[in-house]
Amino acid sequence: MLQRTIPMLILSASGLILILAYFSPVTVVWSDTVVGWFNILAGVAFVLGAGNLLAVNLEKISARRPGWAYAAITLASFGAMLVVGLGKWGAVPNPSFPDVHLAGDQDSTQSAYGWVYEYVLSPLTATMFAMLAFYVASAAFRAFRAKNIESILLLGTAFIILLAQVAAGAFLTNWIPEDRWYSFVRAEQLKEIILNVFQTSGMRAILIGIALGTAATSLRLILGIDRSALSKG
Amino acid sequence: MQQRKEQLPPGFRGFLVRLGRIDRRWIYLAVAVAIGVPMLAELRLPEVPEKKARATFEAIESIPEGSIVLLSFDYDPASEAELEPMANAMVHHCASKGHRIVFMALWPLGKQMADKTIDSVLKYYHPDKVEGVDYAQLGFKTGNEGVIKLLANSIDGAYTTDAAGTAISEIPLLANVRSVGDFKLVASISAGYPGAQQWVQYADSAMPEAFKLVGGTTGVQSSQLLPYFPTQMEGMLIAVKGAAEYETLVTEKYPVTESPERLGIGRERMGPQLVAHLLIIALIVLGNISMLAARGLKGGAR
Amino acid sequence: MAVLFAMWIGASVVMADAVVAAGVTSAAAVAAAPMPPAAEDVLLEDVPEDAGGALSVRWRTPDPSVSAGAVIERRATDAERAKDPNLLWVEVARLGKDAVALQQSAHVLSELSNSEPTRVRVSIIGTDGELSEFVESEPLTPSVTIFSLSRLPLFIVVLVVSMAVLGWVVAARMGASTRIRRIAALEAVDEAVGRATEMGRTVLFVPGIQDMNDIQTIAGITVLGRVAKTAAEYDARLEVPTCRSIVMTAAREAVQSAHLAAGRPETYSEGNINYITDEQFGYVAYLSGQMTREKPAACFYMGAFYAESLVLAENGNSIGAIQIAGTAEPSQLPFFVAACDYTLIGEEFFAASAYLSGERDQLGSIKGQDVGKALAIGSILVGATLLTAGALLPDSVVGGRLGFLGNVIRAFFGG
Numbered sequence: 001m002l003q004r005t006i007p008m009l010i011l012s013a014s015g016l017i018l019i020l021a022y023f024s025p026v027t028v029v030w031s032d033t034v035v036g037w038f039n040i041l042a043g044v045a046f047v048l049g050a051g052n053l054l055a056v057n058l059e060k061i062s063a064r065r066p067g068w069a070y071a072a073i074t075l076a077s078f079g080a081m082l083v084v085g086l087g088k089w090g091a092v093p094n095p096s097f098p099d100v101h102l103a104g105d106q107d108s109t110q111s112a113y114g115w116v117y118e119y120v121l122s123p124l125t126a127t128m129f130a131m132l133a134f135y136v137a138s139a140a141f142r143a144f145r146a147k148n149i150e151s152i153l154l155l156g157t158a159f160i161i162l163l164a165q166v167a168a169g170a171f172l173t174n175w176i177p178e179d180r181w182y183s184f185v186r187a188e189q190l191k192e193i194i195l196n197v198f199q200t201s202g203m204r205a206i207l208i209g210i211a212l213g214t215a216a217t218s219l220r221l222i223l224g225i226d227r228s229a230l231s232k233g
Numbered sequence: 234m235q236q237r238k239e240q241l242p243p244g245f246r247g248f249l250v251r252l253g254r255i256d257r258r259w260i261y262l263a264v265a266v267a268i269g270v271p272m273l274a275e276l277r278l279p280e281v282p283e284k285k286a287r288a289t290f291e292a293i294e295s296i297p298e299g300s301i302v303l304l305s306f307d308y309d310p311a312s313e314a315e316l317e318p319m320a321n322a323m324v325h326h327c328a329s330k331g332h333r334i335v336f337m338a339l340w341p342l343g344k345q346m347a348d349k350t351i352d353s354v355l356k357y358y359h360p361d362k363v364e365g366v367d368y369a370q371l372g373f374k375t376g377n378e379g380v381i382k383l384l385a386n387s388i389d390g391a392y393t394t395d396a397a398g399t400a401i402s403e404i405p406l407l408a409n410v411r412s413v414g415d416f417k418l419v420a421s422i423s424a425g426y427p428g429a430q431q432w433v434q435y436a437d438s439a440m441p442e443a444f445k446l447v448g449g450t451t452g453v454q455s456s457q458l459l460p461y462f463p464t465q466m467e468g469m470l471i472a473v474k475g476a477a478e479y480e481t482l483v484t485e486k487y488p489v490t491e492s493p494e495r496l497g498i499g500r501e502r503m504g505p506q507l508v509a510h511l512l513i514i515a516l517i518v519l520g521n522i523s524m525l526a527a528r529g530l531k532g533g534a535r
Numbered sequence: 536m537a538v539l540f541a542m543w544i545g546a547s548v549v550m551a552d553a554v555v556a557a558g559v560t561s562a563a564a565v566a567a568a569p570m571p572p573a574a575e576d577v578l579l580e581d582v583p584e585d586a587g588g589a590l591s592v593r594w595r596t597p598d599p600s601v602s603a604g605a606v607i608e609r610r611a612t613d614a615e616r617a618k619d620p621n622l623l624w625v626e627v628a629r630l631g632k633d634a635v636a637l638q639q640s641a642h643v644l645s646e647l648s649n650s651e652p653t654r655v656r657v658s659i660i661g662t663d664g665e666l667s668e669f670v671e672s673e674p675l676t677p678s679v680t681i682f683s684l685s686r687l688p689l690f691i692v693v694l695v696v697s698m699a700v701l702g703w704v705v706a707a708r709m710g711a712s713t714r715i716r717r718i719a720a721l722e723a724v725d726e727a728v729g730r731a732t733e734m735g736r737t738v739l740f741v742p743g744i745q746d747m748n749d750i751q752t753i754a755g756i757t758v759l760g761r762v763a764k765t766a767a768e769y770d771a772r773l774e775v776p777t778c779r780s781i782v783m784t785a786a787r788e789a790v791q792s793a794h795l796a797a798g799r800p801e802t803y804s805e806g807n808i809n810y811i812t813d814e815q816f817g818y819v820a821y822l823s824g825q826m827t828r829e830k831p832a833a834c835f836y837m838g839a840f841y842a843e844s845l846v847l848a849e850n851g852n853s854i855g856a857i858q859i860a861g862t863a864e865p866s867q868l869p870f871f872v873a874a875c876d877y878t879l880i881g882e883e884f885f886a887a888s889a890y891l892s893g894e895r896d897q898l899g900s901i902k903g904q905d906v907g908k909a910l911a912i913g914s915i916l917v918g919a920t921l922l923t924a925g926a927l928l929p930d931s932v933v934g935g936r937l938g939f940l941g942n943v944i945r946a947f948f949g950g
């Protein structure tokens with residue numbers, strides 16, 4: 001009973017305070033407190049997460065489960081970054097406190113932490129993002145099939161945007177004069193029309209739906225109508 | 234997963250049907266070739282600047298020479314490929330026009346992105362520019378849109394020092410800058426939240442007449458920003474295409490002789506993009522032909 | 536006694552002022568530098584629509600070229616003077632050259648008392664560091680805003696939508712119809728989990744990359760409860776790698792209670808729900824590797840997703856998994872729609888929890904939500920029609936009035 005009632009009360013009170021603070025400046029300090037509590041909890045929970053990461057990977061290594069070598073690499077990287085980051089290896093001294101090592105700055109690549117960030121994490125992040133190019137092509141190949149009127153419209157729109165986004169659009173339609181009534185069929189103008197009219201209006205409709213959905217879900221949670229997020233009990 | 238064996242028609246029709254079920258790794262290979270070859274061959278195509286790029290160029294051109302502008306680098310390495318070209322061109326444009334630039338970042342790695350542009354463009358093409366007088370690097374500040382709200386009230390509310398630790402009050406460039414309203418132009422080059430949208434919501438809406446706002450954005454994010462152009466955002470650069478058009482405008486008016494490739498990254502990347510787009514169109518057409526060929530077959534292509 | 540004490544305080548104030556003035560004068564005399572012109576028109580203004588405690592000081596700097604900054608002092612409060620009777624003025628800001636670079640200057644003072652008037656005085660710092668005479672402002676007490684009037688329209692909208700939701704909840708309890716359309720993505724949950732069971736493979740559930748303070752993550756966790764219950768009933772293995780520690784804890788509780796509800800508490804294993812990393816692409820790398828190695832038969836993506844949406848969905852597609860996604864990130868919806876079998880689009884995702892619960896109260900709240908939608912559609916239609924009529928008939932009286940009404944609606948919604 002208590003396991004469910006107390007979290008429910010905390011949820012309702014926090015939710016109401018956050019809404020109230022938007023309309024009543026005098027209560028902003030309460031909402032700051034609520035947000036502060038969340039940040040503290042998230043900080044403490046990070047220790048929980050790190051502990052879980054250690055436990056899972058150590059178990060994998062000790063049981064020699066498939067992929068245990070990856071677990072070992074994960075733990076080694078985790079430990080190395082922890083030591084390097086907390087120890088501030090190679091940190092650039094703070095001009096105001098040159099003798100205090102821990103006041104140093106780790107932003108530049110002179111520090112070990114900054115070096116790993118710049119030369120290991122950044123390229124890895126960019127690589128993962130770049131993989132999207134391959135996935136976009138294979139998804140487009142599979143998904144864009146002219147099965148009915150709607151998908152034909154989608155296909156046509158995709159072609160216009162794909163062509164207008166590169167020099168091919170200008171190459172194909174630049175012969176159309178800009179000052180005639182039919183100039184809207186020039187690739188760049190068609191693209192503008194599609195983006196500004198059809199896409200923007202569709203996007204706004206989806207956003208209005210999302211906003212209302214968010215409001216209704218929040219209301220269900222605050223009033224305790226939906227208790228599924230508080231699963232215990 | 235067990236696949237039910239299926240009789241394919243012989244000859245060309247069978248080939249077309251099989252094409253629709255091609256292993257995706259062949260598609261990946263085709264993409265790699267479509268991007269790699271034009272990149273190595275340095276395929277470059279002329280870019281015709283469109284409305285948004287021209288508006289961005291005009292916004293920076295129209296403010297008086299020597300104005301102080303704020304450039305917010307709201308992206309990280311993941312979207313560097315898409316946004317770095319426009320950042321480089323914008324810094325060269327502002328510096329060539331004689332504007333003084335204040336750099337800042339709402340993303341943790343945005344400061345490094347700005348440092349990179351300062352090194353490769355500002356210090357390279359404009360070695361006469363002095364830090365603290367012609368430009369200042371405020372660095373990253375945590376707090377997302379909260380930082381913008383603070384800047385709307387006062388600069389020292391958000392930043393007490395610049396990235397190097399110099400007190401804001403000791404930076405000559407910022408002597409006459411009290412809040413974001415004292416900048417003539419604000420540009421946010423952004424890959425998402427927090428970014429250009431938050432600059433519109435919290436800075437532009439607070440003082441719509443005080444400064445011009447321009448935004449650079451990734452292709453995916455552009456749909457959320459389009460409603461703000463041209464009322465709230467006077468200029469907008471969308472992805473590499475926008476950068477390439479803007480580069481064309483900037484280098485036409487402010488050409489560089491040494492290492493022009495640093496201000497041509499956008500146009501350089503449009504070559505591979507053109508081929509990749511054509512490849513995707515070809516793939517879509519092939520997929521549809523294959524679907525038509527498979528029509529009538531039992532368990533035909535989906 | 537009290538009167539005597541007050542007289543003594545008053546006398547000491549006068550004396551101290553005289554001493555300060557003398558000090559300033561003598562310092563100026565010793566330095567023999569020209570004293571900068573004193574600030575003019577020192578004025579206190581209330582900061583509007585705040586929680587009180589803040590005032591804006593405005594003044595005019597007569598000659599910015601000989602001014603290097605400004606000092607603002609506040610009259611000590613009663614409480615401060617009770618502690619230190621000699622304290623008359625408290626320096627609250629010493630501003631640099633930027634503050635006086637233009638003739639009109641302003642500075643916001645915060646943490647002031649809301650219960651007694653504040654009085655400030657401003658002095659200009661000369662280029663040699665000497666101070667001008669202090670110029671005092673009129674006293675002013677910061678005002679406290681209980682309700683922000685500029686947000687009244689939004690408050691009315693919130694109230695209407697909330698009342699509509701509550702009204703429909705009550706109506707549903709009283710027996711009103713709560714039928715809502717079939718959502719194919721949610722109907723497919725049983726099929727997806729059942730297929731994983733048949734194939735002896737795992738079910739992968741990804742609750743997005745945001746923390747529990749994002750409503751999408753909460754919506755994702757509620758769907759997880761339903762997926763976990765079905766998985767427990769079918770005895771399928773459900774894996775939930777998370778991007779945030781708190782989400783891991785919430786997911787564990789959701790899955791545990793789902794096993795309890797399914798009558799299979801013994802099959803719950805905490806080890807299947809793990810924290811991976813907060814780093815977006817690190818998390819994606821793990822998920823991609825996991826999918827390629829373990830080949831789950833069903834993949835659920837429910838929560839807030841960004842650039843990783845297509846990476847995940849394409850990986851899932853390549854291993855032939857049934858994929859069901861749900862997100863309220865508009866920019867990622869096209870990717871999920873293209874690569875997944877079913878997608879919950881925006882509000883459908885938020886309705887999922889109510890839909891899956893089948894409870895009348897919750898279903899009623901979805902109906903109430905539609906009132907908000909009708910309000911939005913009605914406002915758009917009426918506003919757009921009025922403004923269009925105004926634009927088409929700019930010179931006629933009718934057109935002007937219609938346009939005016941349209942602008943009123945636009946202004947109400949903050950346009």
